[in-house]
Amino acid sequence: MSDPIAIAAADGLPSTLDLDRLALASQQLIEAGQALDAAGQVPATGGNFSCRLSDRLMAVTASGCHKGRLTSGDILVSDFAVRLQGTSRKASDEARLHGQLYEDLPHAQAILHTHSRAATVLSLCHEGDTLSLEGFELNKALEGVKSHETAVRLAVFDNTQDIDALALDVRARLAADDNLYGYLIRGHGLYTWASSMTACRRHIEALDFLMGCELELRRQR
Amino acid sequence: MSDPIAIAAADGLPSTLDLDRLALASQQLIEAGQALDAAGQVPATGGNFSCRLSDRLMAVTASGCHKGRLTSGDILVSDFAVRLQGTSRKASDEARLHGQLYEDLPHAQAILHTHSRAATVLSLCHEGDTLSLEGFELNKALEGVKSHETAVRLAVFDNTQDIDALALDVRARLAADDNLYGYLIRGHGLYTWASSMTACRRHIEALDFLMGCELELRRQR
């Protein structure tokens, strides 16, 4: 195991970077991208992913790369305010949304943002600021859900290019509602988080399945 | 070939475990999981599978593992009342549904339970306690069906977390109707059984295809 190295965080406070943890995070992000690309959930260069590295740092995907073909060079280290550490590359435009979630949700260890067809279409069809998925056994794939009778709720936001403003809106929703499993941005995609990358991939797989079922149910009605 | 070993069943009666049969069952369960995952029928950690090992024992998948990435360590030996043999791991919550089927259906050698989109949606759309698939040539893929004019019927139950109660409901339906090819649980998935794992995989492949056709036909009408 490597020793963590001390690095100067962008706000002047000392931080440390555990290189073994970064290597593991990189591997997890690369594998998540391959699986989500195979599932059609990150078309073109859509989507971005991250892992928490510490209480101040995260590993996050670089801007503009195809998520199905990530290499370790596409994984950047950043503090939660997205002041990057030791790279000339640019993080995803939406990296601040990851940082805000790590700041507000201490249990979140991994965050996946995908652009599936179901998320894109359902977020545009659905009125109101919350989507509630109800009556599905697969709800139990989400951390903490013990029965299909427990609704799985996602916040829904209008799309914007003002990421800082959206991060504040997400913060306000999470403060008012501590039982959300993720959020949709209309015509854009899904953000979800969990206590490990394994759990987060299970969440994404379950939520995309559930949204696909919801769309099909609405067609049948 | 290994000798069968005597084991103490949980109800105090002696039983024997044929290790070669267990090894074969494990392999069949692992391969079924890979195929059903590739077909999108076991999202997240959904689904569970089993093989009969004797008139008292079954091999059944452990709780909480992804069915597309099973290893032999995820296959547990249990009696039909789900009192596990020699393991600290937990069987699927629904293992008793498998045990009940092996008790009631002596010809059943394998049981597959899947969570496909078609099964989830169709079970929620369909009113009544029986789904009848009619007029499809592929009905003939089910054991004993010789003509497309023979309806393939599935029982339909409301979902519940009370598995013991559901097992009793299934038992009552099977006693009243000896011509069912499986059952749906609403918003949850499909159970089907057959006289071998090969036949059971053929049943799942056919039933999922047929339910998909049925959903599309309902959209077209």
Added chain:
Amino acid sequence: MSDPIAIAAADGLPSTLDLDRLALASQQLIEAGQALDAAGQVPATGGNFSCRLSDRLMAVTASGCHKGRLTSGDILVSDFAVRLQGTSRKASDEARLHGQLYEDLPHAQAILHTHSRAATVLSLCHEGDTLSLEGFELNKALEGVKSHETAVRLAVFDNTQDIDALALDVRARLAADDNLYGYLIRGHGLYTWASSMTACRRHIEALDFLMGCELELRRQR
């Protein structure tokens, strides 16, 4: 190259079997099965395929095997009346439909019968005895079609288990209409033929795409 061997055809007339041609046909049938299984067009043990071997013999798939996992042992030699040569295995129940087509269509060298969802559903939704696919550029993938303005027509028959009767109905339709590219059996699937296996696989790929487009167009209207 092997010498052809003389064999006694079931009607007592001498025939010859070119072993090189049989080996090539076997390989083509195995590969077609793998491709069509990957495309979801031969679920369970659905579908059957053949190649013409001579003016009296064909290679045809055996009954009950999965078409995605064919081996050379699953390929049988039969005359067109389905009196098998040198095997205890049973040809597909529908082998006579292949034999009839080879008798009536001298240019047919390969026949593929598939059970896709599009073929199953569209054949059940469509009224009338002919399906006409019109206005698609991909019509030009069919042998002899030079413009999207040329309709591609398929005969449509009700399903039956009386294969001999169906073969006579097909014979009558082909005699009355020399411009059919295949036929659908309701709730069952598609038969198509071409002057080579390569062309026949192109026909299947195009026809399944076109039927999928047709279904989607009907949903949109």
Added chain:
Amino acid sequence: MSDPIAIAAADGLPSTLDLDRLALASQQLIEAGQALDAAGQVPATGGNFSCRLSDRLMAVTASGCHKGRLTSGDILVSDFAVRLQGTSRKASDEARLHGQLYEDLPHAQAILHTHSRAATVLSLCHEGDTLSLEGFELNKALEGVKSHETAVRLAVFDNTQDIDALALDVRARLAADDNLYGYLIRGHGLYTWASSMTACRRHIEALDFLMGCELELRRQR
């Protein structure tokens, strides 16, 4: 690196062929075909692709080959008027549409034409001569688009077998509208171009996703 070789273009003007550039173009066209075939966008022998080689020459796929199984022998060198260089093979019937785009769009380095189900169906359902994709985050995958509020517009033409006439119609539309990202031909498919093959594959992946979303949105309404 090889020296470029001088060749006589069909109009009598000298031209040069950079063999390294041709080798790279061939590799890119082969890989694009494999990816688009896996995505179901080039059924049968549908589609055709090209790369610009110089201000007078392009590499373009031959007529009648399956785009998922291209070899370097299927890549032809042609001037933009489709007078082929050093081959007895025939270019795609639609090669002139590629040449016209390279003549009119100096920044275009690669052109992909696909036959996806979404392009085929949406072009037939959509009335009017322009399809506008609006409100999708993935619009930003197109070169130059910075916000989901920017509409991505495609011209829509009726299908024809008169390729020279269609090329003139495309030329007129591009002259009148310098902000098109591609065009649809009704019942046929999509043409798009970009400043590199990488960008062009991203455009195709994004546009097919967006057209699929648009179709699903129209079903839900």
